[in-house]
Amino acid sequence: MAVTDEAIEKIKGMIVSGALRPGDRLPKESELAADLGLSRNSLREAVRALSLIRILDVRQGDGTYVTSLDPxxxxxxxxxxxxxxxxxxxxxxxxxxxxxxxxxxxxxxxxxxxxxxxxxxxxxxxxxxxxxxxxxxxxxxxxxxxxxxxxxxxxxxxxxxxxxxxxxxxxxxxxxxxxxxxxxxxxxxxxxxxxxxxxxxxxxxxxxxxxxxxxxxxxxxxx
Amino acid sequence: MAVTDEAIEKIKGMIVSGALRPGDRLPKESELAADLGLSRNSLREAVRALSLIRILDVRQGDGTYVTSLDPxxxxxxxxxxxxxxxxxxxxxxxxxxxxxxxxxxxxxxxxxxxxxxxxxxxxxxxxxxxxxxxxxxxxxxxxxxxxxxxxxxxxxxxxxxxxxxxxxxxxxxxxxxxxxxxxxxxxxxxxxxxxxxxxxxxxxxxxxxxxxxxxxxxxxxxx
DNA sequence: TCGCTCAAGACCTCCGACGTATCAGGTCAT
DNA sequence: ATGACCTGATACGTCGGAGGTCTTGAGCGA
The missing domain is CATH 1.20.120.530 (GntR ligand-binding domain-like)
Structure with a gap:
C-alpha cells in the first residue's frame, strides 16, 4: 500500500479511536509528516483527500482541524x-x-x-x-x-x-x-x-x- | 480558490461533460498538469482526492483512468x-x-x-x-x-x-x-x-x- | 481603550530528482 | 513457430527544499 494511503488510514484511525476529536487541531504538516514517516508532499495528498469528503478542514495560515463530523x-x-x-x-x-x-x-x-x-x-x-x-x-x-x-x-x-x-x-x-x-x-x-x-x-x-x-x-x- | 480545488472541478467537469468517459485514460500527470496550468504535485493532490471517492483509478506504471462510475x-x-x-x-x-x-x-x-x-x-x-x-x-x-x-x-x-x-x-x-x-x-x-x-x-x-x-x-x- | 502595524507560524505552490511498477517488444531456447 | 525471459520506455510514487500567501496575535501608538 502506498504511503499516502497508509497516512489516510492512520489519520482515520486517530479520529475513529478518539485520539483526535471533532474540532481538534492536527499537528502542523511538517510534524505530522515526520510522525507518520512520510514526506510533506505525500501527507498533503492524504490531507487533501480527507478534506474533499469533509473529514478535515484545512485553513491556510491557521492550521488543519477535524470537522464536526456531523452527518x-x-x-x-x-x-x-x-x-x-x-x-x-x-x-x-x-x-x-x-x-x-x-x-x-x-x-x-x-x-x-x-x-x-x-x-x-x-x-x-x-x-x-x-x-x-x-x-x-x-x-x-x-x-x-x-x-x-x-x-x-x-x-x-x-x-x-x-x-x-x-x-x-x-x-x-x-x-x-x-x-x-x-x-x-x-x-x-x-x-x-x-x-x-x-x-x-x-x-x-x-x-x-x-x-x-x-x-x-x-x-x-x-x- | 486553490489551484488544486480548481483542478478537481475541472476534472469533474471533463467527466460530467462527457469529454472523459468511464474507462477513459487521462493524459499523463505531467501533461495534464501543464494543460490545467498547475504543478504536478498539486495535480496529484486533486487526483488523489478523486481517487479516494472512486472517481479515478490510478495504476502505477500504467496510467490514470476514469472508473466505471457505477452507483x-x-x-x-x-x-x-x-x-x-x-x-x-x-x-x-x-x-x-x-x-x-x-x-x-x-x-x-x-x-x-x-x-x-x-x-x-x-x-x-x-x-x-x-x-x-x-x-x-x-x-x-x-x-x-x-x-x-x-x-x-x-x-x-x-x-x-x-x-x-x-x-x-x-x-x-x-x-x-x-x-x-x-x-x-x-x-x-x-x-x-x-x-x-x-x-x-x-x-x-x-x-x-x-x-x-x-x-x-x-x-x-x-x- | 481602540485601532494599526508587523512578525511569526502554517498552509500553498512549485521544481527537480530519483525510486518503483507496468507494459510492450525483442531475444533466445525449445 | 511457440513460449519464456529479458530489457527498455513509460508513467506513477516519493522525496527534499525553496519561496509565496494567508491568518493570527502580540506590540505599539493615538
Missing part, C-alpha cells in the same frame, strides 16, 4: 458523487427518493412546528399561481428541504438533500415545461402542506408519494 | 464516511435503514429468482440453530445483502450496503448477546424468506420492519 457535513460529499451519475441511473435515484421522501414527510407531520408550517405557507403564497420554471424549481427544492428538516433525522435530511441535488433535479426539470405539470406541482404542494397542518401522517405520506411518482412517471415516459 | 462503486465511498460517525448518531442511521430495508425487501418479493431463494435458504440452513454471534453477524449481513440485490435497484443496494457497513453493524451487534436475540433473529430471517417465497410483498415488508425495529429497540434501551 450533515459528511453526507454533503454525497451530492458531489451524485453529480457524476449519468442520466440512465437517474430513475434509480428517483426510486430511492420515492421511498425516503414520503417517509420523511410522514415523520414531519408529527413533529413540524406551527412556525415552520407558517413559513412554508408564506413560501407558497409568495410564489403565486403562475411562477417561472426556474422559480418553481428553486421553491420545490426549498419546500421539500424544509419539510424533511422537520422530520428530526439529520441523516435522513442530508441523504435526501444529496439525492435531490441540484444537478439531478435540474436535469429533470429542465424539460418539464408541460403546462399542467406546473399547476399540478403547485396543487400537490398545497395538499402536502394541508396534510401536515392536519397532523395527518398518512395523508402526508400519500401526497408525497403521488408528488414524486408523477415526476417519475413523466421522466420514464420521456427517457 | 455501486461511488456509493462505496459512503461506507468510508459512515465509519467516522459516533455512537450517538447510530440511531439516526438505523432509522433510515428502517425506512429503506422494508421497501427494498418488498420490492425483492416481486422480483427475486427461485435460484436466489434457494441460495438464501441454503445459507440459513448452513448456519444451524445455535450459531456463534460472529457467524450470525456475517450471515445477517449476507442475508440482507442478497435480498436487497434482488430489489433490482443498484443505488438502493449500495446505499443500504453503506449504511449497514461493517462498523455500524459490528458496534450494534457486539453487545447483542442476550440469548433470545439470536433465536429471534433466526426466526425473523426464516419469516422474511417465507414471505419472499410466497411473493407476498406486504408480509415481507412487515417482517423486515419488525426485524429492524427489534434491533432499534434494543439499541435504544442500551444507549
Amino acid at each position: 450533515q457535513l459528511l453526507l454533503e460529499a454525497l451530492s458531489f458523487v451524485v453529480d457524476f451519475h449519468r442520466d440512465d441511473t437517474v430513475l434509480e435515484f428517483l426510486a430511492v427518493r420515492r421511498i425516503l421522501e414520503p417517509a420523511a414527510t410522514a415523520m414531519a407531520a408529527l413533529r413540524i412546528s406551527e412556525q415552520q408550517l407558517d413559513a412554508l405557507t408564506a413560501q407558497l403564497d409568495k410564489l403565486g399561481d403562475a411562477p417561472s420554471v426556474e422559480d418553481l424549481v428553486a421553491c420545490d427544492l426549498e419546500f421539500h428541504r424544509g419539510i424533511v428538516q422537520s422530520s428530526g433525522n439529520s441523516v435522513l435530511c442530508s441523504l435526501l438533500d444529496g439525492l435531490s441535488g441540484p444537478t439531478t433535479r435540474a436535469r429533470i426539470w429542465r424539460g418539464l415545461t408541460q403546462e399542467d405539470a406546473v399547476s399540478r406541482t403547485l396543487r400537490e404542494h398545497r395538499a402536502i402542506l394541508a396534510a401536515l397542518r392536519d397532523r395527518d401522517a398518512e395523508a402526508a405520506r400519500s401526497w408525497a408519494t403521488v408528488h414524486i411518482a408523477s415526476v417519475e412517471q413523466w421522466l420514464r415516459s420521456t427517457l | 455501486q462503486l461511488l456509493l462505496e465511498a459512503l461506507s468510508f464516511v459512515v465509519d467516522f460517525h459516533r455512537d450517538d448518531t447510530v440511531l439516526e442511521f438505523l432509522a433510515v435503514r428502517r425506512i429503506l430495508e422494508p421497501a427494498a425487501t418488498a420490492m425483492a418479493a416481486l422480483r427475486i429468482s427461485e435460484q436466489q431463494l434457494d441460495a438464501l435458504t441454503a445459507q440459513l440452513d448452513k448456519l444451524g440453530d445455535a450459531p456463534s454471534v460472529e457467524d450470525l453477524v456475517a450471515c445477517d449481513l449476507e442475508f440482507h445483502r442478497g435480498i436487497v440485490q434482488s430489489s433490482g435497484n443498484s443505488v438502493l443496494c449500495s446505499l443500504l450496503d453503506g449504511l449497514s457497513g461493517p462498523t455500524t453493524r459490528a458496534r450494534i451487534w457486539r453487545g447483542l448477546t442476550q440469548e433470545d436475540a439470536v433465536s429471534r433473529t433466526l426466526r425473523e430471517h426464516r419469516a422474511i424468506l417465507a414471505a419472499l417465497r410466497d411473493r407476498d410483498a406486504e408480509a415481507a415488508r412487515s417482517w423486515a420492519t419488525v426485524h429492524i425495529a427489534s434491533v432499534e429497540q434494543w439499541l435504544r434501551s442500551t444507549l
Whole structure:
C-alpha cells in the first residue's frame, strides 16, 4: 500500500479511536509528516483527500482541524458523487427518493412546528399561481428541504438533500415545461402542506408519494 | 480558490461533460498538469482526492483512468464516511435503514429468482440453530445483502450496503448477546424468506420492519 | 481603550530528482 | 513457430527544499 494511503488510514484511525476529536487541531504538516514517516508532499495528498469528503478542514495560515463530523457535513460529499451519475441511473435515484421522501414527510407531520408550517405557507403564497420554471424549481427544492428538516433525522435530511441535488433535479426539470405539470406541482404542494397542518401522517405520506411518482412517471415516459 | 480545488472541478467537469468517459485514460500527470496550468504535485493532490471517492483509478506504471462510475462503486465511498460517525448518531442511521430495508425487501418479493431463494435458504440452513454471534453477524449481513440485490435497484443496494457497513453493524451487534436475540433473529430471517417465497410483498415488508425495529429497540434501551 | 502595524507560524505552490511498477517488444531456447 | 525471459520506455510514487500567501496575535501608538 502506498504511503499516502497508509497516512489516510492512520489519520482515520486517530479520529475513529478518539485520539483526535471533532474540532481538534492536527499537528502542523511538517510534524505530522515526520510522525507518520512520510514526506510533506505525500501527507498533503492524504490531507487533501480527507478534506474533499469533509473529514478535515484545512485553513491556510491557521492550521488543519477535524470537522464536526456531523452527518450533515459528511453526507454533503454525497451530492458531489451524485453529480457524476449519468442520466440512465437517474430513475434509480428517483426510486430511492420515492421511498425516503414520503417517509420523511410522514415523520414531519408529527413533529413540524406551527412556525415552520407558517413559513412554508408564506413560501407558497409568495410564489403565486403562475411562477417561472426556474422559480418553481428553486421553491420545490426549498419546500421539500424544509419539510424533511422537520422530520428530526439529520441523516435522513442530508441523504435526501444529496439525492435531490441540484444537478439531478435540474436535469429533470429542465424539460418539464408541460403546462399542467406546473399547476399540478403547485396543487400537490398545497395538499402536502394541508396534510401536515392536519397532523395527518398518512395523508402526508400519500401526497408525497403521488408528488414524486408523477415526476417519475413523466421522466420514464420521456427517457 | 486553490489551484488544486480548481483542478478537481475541472476534472469533474471533463467527466460530467462527457469529454472523459468511464474507462477513459487521462493524459499523463505531467501533461495534464501543464494543460490545467498547475504543478504536478498539486495535480496529484486533486487526483488523489478523486481517487479516494472512486472517481479515478490510478495504476502505477500504467496510467490514470476514469472508473466505471457505477452507483455501486461511488456509493462505496459512503461506507468510508459512515465509519467516522459516533455512537450517538447510530440511531439516526438505523432509522433510515428502517425506512429503506422494508421497501427494498418488498420490492425483492416481486422480483427475486427461485435460484436466489434457494441460495438464501441454503445459507440459513448452513448456519444451524445455535450459531456463534460472529457467524450470525456475517450471515445477517449476507442475508440482507442478497435480498436487497434482488430489489433490482443498484443505488438502493449500495446505499443500504453503506449504511449497514461493517462498523455500524459490528458496534450494534457486539453487545447483542442476550440469548433470545439470536433465536429471534433466526426466526425473523426464516419469516422474511417465507414471505419472499410466497411473493407476498406486504408480509415481507412487515417482517423486515419488525426485524429492524427489534434491533432499534434494543439499541435504544442500551444507549 | 481602540485601532494599526508587523512578525511569526502554517498552509500553498512549485521544481527537480530519483525510486518503483507496468507494459510492450525483442531475444533466445525449445 | 511457440513460449519464456529479458530489457527498455513509460508513467506513477516519493522525496527534499525553496519561496509565496494567508491568518493570527502580540506590540505599539493615538
